[in-house]
Amino acid sequence: MEIxxxxxxxxxxxxxxxxILKNREDARxxxxxxxTYAGNLANLFDVVREYAPSRYxxxxxxxxxxxxxxxxxxxxxxxxxxxxxxxxxxxxxxxxPAEFLQTNVFGTFCLLEAAREFWLDPSSDLTKKRFLHISSxxxxxxxxxxxxxxxxxxxxxxxxxxxxxxxxxHLVYAYYRTYSMPTIITNSSNNYGPYQFPEKLIxxxxxxxxxGKRLPxxxxxxxxxxxxxxxxxxxxxxxxxERGLPGQKYNIxxxxxxxxxxxxxxxxxxxxxxxxxxxxKPRRELIEYVPDRLGHDRRYAIDxxxxxxxxxxxxxxxxxxxxVETMEWYLENxxxxxxxxxxxxxxx
Ligand SMILES: NC(=O)c1ccc[n+]([C@@H]2O[C@H](COP(=O)([O-])OP(=O)(O)OC[C@H]3O[C@@H](n4cnc5c(N)ncnc54)[C@H](O)[C@@H]3O)[C@@H](O)[C@H]2O)c1
Numbered sequence: 001m002e003i004x005x006x007x008x009x010x011x012x013x014x015x016x017x018x019x020i021l022k023n024r025e026d027a028r029x030x031x032x033x034x035x036t037y038a039g040n041l042a043n044l045f046d047v048v049r050e051y052a053p054s055r056y057x058x059x060x061x062x063x064x065x066x067x068x069x070x071x072x073x074x075x076x077x078x079x080x081x082x083x084x085x086x087x088x089x090x091x092x093x094x095x096x097p098a099e100f101l102q103t104n105v106f107g108t109f110c111l112l113e114a115a116r117e118f119w120l121d122p123s124s125d126l127t128k129k130r131f132l133h134i135s136s137x138x139x140x141x142x143x144x145x146x147x148x149x150x151x152x153x154x155x156x157x158x159x160x161x162x163x164x165x166x167x168x169x170h171l172v173y174a175y176y177r178t179y180s181m182p183t184i185i186t187n188s189s190n191n192y193g194p195y196q197f198p199e200k201l202i203x204x205x206x207x208x209x210x211x212g213k214r215l216p217x218x219x220x221x222x223x224x225x226x227x228x229x230x231x232x233x234x235x236x237x238x239x240x241x242e243r244g245l246p247g248q249k250y251n252i253x254x255x256x257x258x259x260x261x262x263x264x265x266x267x268x269x270x271x272x273x274x275x276x277x278x279x280x281k282p283r284r285e286l287i288e289y290v291p292d293r294l295g296h297d298r299r300y301a302i303d304x305x306x307x308x309x310x311x312x313x314x315x316x317x318x319x320x321x322x323x324v325e326t327m328e329w330y331l332e333n334x335x336x337x338x339x340x341x342x343x344x345x346x347x348x
Contacts, residue, residue, distance in 0.1 A: 001026045004078045006063050006111065007085030009033040011196040012134065012230055014043035016082065019234035021051050028055045030076055032069070034062045034103075038088065041348040042336060043195045063107035066114070073118040080241055081131045083111055089199055090138075090161045094294050097160035104164035105171070108133065112175045112183075120179060130241050131183040133172040137226070137251065138162035139187060142297035149187075150303045151249050158295045173247070182246035186237060189253040189302045193230030193322065194329040198337055201225075202323070205264050206330045207337055209271050209286065212278040219292030221261030224299040228254045229322035232315040239313040250311070253302025256319035261287075263323070270327055 001024065007013045008031030020027050029051075033039045047056055061068040063085045072078070085107060087093065087100045112131070119129050140149040141156030155170075157163040175181040192202040208215050236252040244250060268283035278286070307313045317325075330337065339345040 001028065001080070002076045002078050003027055003029050003080045003082060004072060004076070005029055005031045006081070006083045006107075007033055007039070008058075009035060009039035009041055009043055010084060010088070011038075011043075012191055012233060013084035014040075014047075014195050015193065015230045016084070016234045016237060017044060017056070018047050019231065020238060021047060021055055023238065028057075030057045030059065030072060030078070032059045032061045032063060032072060033085065035060055036087070038197050040195075040197075040340070040345050042339065042345055064102055064110055066110050069110050069114040070117070073114045078115075078118070079128050079130070081111060081115055082237065082241070083108060083131070083133045086134075086165070087161070090159045091199075091293065093159055093161035093164070097164075100160050100164040101167075104161075105167045108168040109171055112171065112181070116175065116179055116181060119181065126180075126182060129182050130244075130246070131172070131175075131181060132237065132241055132244075133168065133183065133185045134237070135169050135185050135187045136162065136165050137187050137189045137253070137300050137302050138297065139166040139169055140300075143299040143301055145299065148301045148303035149251060151187075151251055151306055158297050169249075173249075176247040184240055184244045184246060185249040186240055187249060187251050187302075188233050188236070189226035189228050189300060191228050191230045191233050193326050194333070195336075196230070198340060201260060202263065202267075202326065203330060205267050206271075206327050209267050209283050210275070210331065210334070212283070212286065214288045215264055215268070215283070215286045216288050216290045217261055217264055218290060218296060221264070221289065222259045223296060224257050224259050224301070226253050226301045227256040227258060227263075227319050227322075228252065228315065229317040229319075232317055235316070236307060236313050239311050240307065243311045250307040251302045251304050252307060253304045254315035254317075254319070255302075255304070257299075257301050258319065266323060267327065270324060274327070274331075
């Protein structure tokens with residue numbers, strides 16, 4: 001089983017590579033990553049130690065580079081493509097949208113084209129192939145206080161990031177409809193856990209709170225996200241690859257809706273207990289409300305009943321357990337964070 005993982009040096013991709021190599025002994029992973037600021041080879045040091053070179057290969061490359069992607073399909077008999085590679089930070093997409101369109105849309109197109117060229121060859125057994133595109137619940141837009149996103153909720157993206165993900169989802173589905181390519185899409189809610197780049201809400205707050213730095217919270221802090229522990233997303237992705245049907249999309253979520261401010265106070269209170277107060281003061285005093293993000297979606301909430309009922313997937317980690325494990329991971333891996341803060345991680 002040869003699996004092409006794109007963006008495997010990022011947060012979810014690196015967790016997924018460790019997960020699949022552990023859980024599928026027949027799997028060999030080829031990881032193509034451009035190593036943008038979000039890609040970190042240190043995320044895979046354990047994987048390299050345990051599995052390279054027989055079951056893990058790294059190729060530094062850009063999914064927008066057609067020749068590189070074609071060479072991978074030529075060299076390996078790729079069974080599954082799992083496309084994590086993306087520009088993924090909404091704030092950055094508001095400041096500089098161009099790279100989001102390039103990687104998220106054009107890069108996905110290049111992968112689809114290479115898969116079409118090599119998989120639609122008459123000698124290739126298409127029944128074994130899967131092209132899984134990893135997408136987001138943000139494509140559905142914003143909810144009010146009630147309701148959930150289902151797989152049939154119309155797309156209504158708000159940011160350049162979510163619009164680029166929506167565009168790539170449409171393209172992936174079009175390749176199923178037009179060419180009968182075995183494509184599948186997962187739309188997951190917000191992930192958290194080990195190896196998340198410390199610009200995203202949870203790792204940013206954990207790291208700032210550990211160090212006693214200010215904790216910037218957008219708007220009134222009441223935006224709601226539906227949190228999913230990254231390992232649960234990895235198990236869902238594997239279930240979808242093994243049992244999901246071509247042409248389908250699956251929402252992945254664990255039903256842990258939280259307001260941003262509640263997450264931040266939870267982190268503050270846990271770290272106060274774990275590390276003691278900061279100069280005699282509770283960490284909640286570090287919270288600082290800042291002007292809201294442009295176009296900030298109010299609430300996301302996933303209805304994951306399709307993947308639960310049809311593919312028998314269940315999340316296994318409660319938010320209360322996952323957030324404590326995540327805080328412990330960052331406490332134990334402060335050198336990983338420091339390498340990012342100093343820029344040393346770029347030298348790996
Ligand atoms: N993090 C979340 O909460 C979340 C939720 C839902 C969906 N997603 C989706 O999951 C995927 C992974 O998200 P993440 O949080 O791990 O992202 P990330 O930003 O941590 O990692 C992205 C990786 O892709 C690589 N990359 C970027 N452009 C590339 C290119 N042109 N060619 C090759 N590699 C490239 C980067 O170097 C990095 O290693 C993304 O597609 C994202 O849209 C993320």
